[in-house]
Amino acid sequence: MRLRPAKKTRKAIKRATKRARRGYVRPDASPYTLKPRLQREVIEKLAKLIDQQGPKLNTDRYTLLEIVDRLLRRYIHVPRPASLRAHMVFSMFVRPGGRIRSGVSTECHEWRGSYRAGFPVVTTVNSQSGERLMVDARKHIILNPPNGKRRNLRTIPENKCGNERCVNPKHITMVLSNPLSHQGENHPRSKFTDKDIVRMVKEYNAGATAKQISKKWGMILPYVEQIMRKEKRTEATAGLRIRGRFGYR
Numbered sequence: 511m512r513l514r515p516a517k518k519t520r521k522a523i524k525r526a527t528k529r530a531r532r533g534y535v536r537p538d539a540s541p542y543t544l545k546p547r548l549q550r551e552v553i554e555k556l557a558k559l560i561d562q563q564g565p566k567l568n569t570d571r572y573t574l575l576e577i578v579d580r581l582l583r584r585y586i587h588v589p590r591p592a593s594l595r596a597h598m599v600f601s602m603f604v605r606p607g608g609r610i611r612s613g614v615s616t617e618c619h620e621w622r623g624s625y626r627a628g629f630p631v632v633t634t635v636n637s638q639s640g641e642r643l644m645v646d647a648r649k650h651i652i653l654n655p656p657n658g659k660r661r662n663l664r665t666i667p668e669n670k671c672g673n674e675r676c677v678n679p680k681h682i683t684m685v686l687s688n689p690l691s692h693q694g695e696n697h698p699r700s701k702f703t704d705k706d707i708v709r710m711v712k713e714y715n716a717g718a719t720a721k722q723i724s725k726k727w728g729m730i731l732p733y734v735e736q737i738m739r740k741e742k743r744t745e746a747t748a749g750l751r752i753r754g755r756f757g758y759r
């Protein structure tokens with residue numbers, strides 16, 4: 511099935527293009543400048559396509575925005591609307607409904623993208639290294655809330671509803687990836703929480719030397735240096751930029 515912009519949309523674009531030729535609108539303006547309502551229409555069309563094609567769109571291989579770009583190229587022939595965010599695409603892959611399971615009071619949001627080993631997955635690209643990663647969609651939605659701060663936790667998702675196809679954030683709890691893990695701040699002899707480490711890094715970035723930090727916090731100097739080189743306590747500094755001799759790492 512091939513979707514083209516609706517007849518009305520095509521006509522509006524044509525009219526706007528004519529106006530543009532007469533010099534009323536910049537001739538190179540995007541179709542969205544020519545017709546502001548088009549953004550919403552395109553997003554609605556994308557939602558419909560994703561709903562129809564679901565698992566065939568391979569969220570295990572392509573990122574959410576890559577999938578959208580492929581659909582736009584193939585069916586809609588317009589650039590990606592600026593207001594379309596990855597979390598909106600995520601929600602297009604979700605179908606709420608079904609019985610309300612014990613343990614929760616709302617319906618499940620079943621994932622309609624790809625699965626690996628029975629678990630819903632999405633593909634992401636690490637913004638720093640450019641590395642492509644397939645991640646658990648349940649963890650992804652918890653760590654990247656639509657209107658909140660990105661979090662980074664060494665945890666794995668567990669469904670309160672018992673439905674492992676469900677990506678409803680209200681049904682997911684994050685548990686320590688290994689409750690017996692004795693790494694980082696969970697080490698029985700750990701004196702410094704991850705928050706302490708982040709504070710030290712901030713002081714270091716602000717100009718304090720490793721020696722000053724070692725003295726102030728009562729931490730041995732080599733350990734401070736190792737942290738700043740991202741060799742120790744890496745789970746606390748993941749995603750943080752740390753000043754180094756050759757720029758930030």
Ligand SMILES: [Zn+2]
Nearest residue numbers: 618671676681
């Ligand atoms: Zn659920």
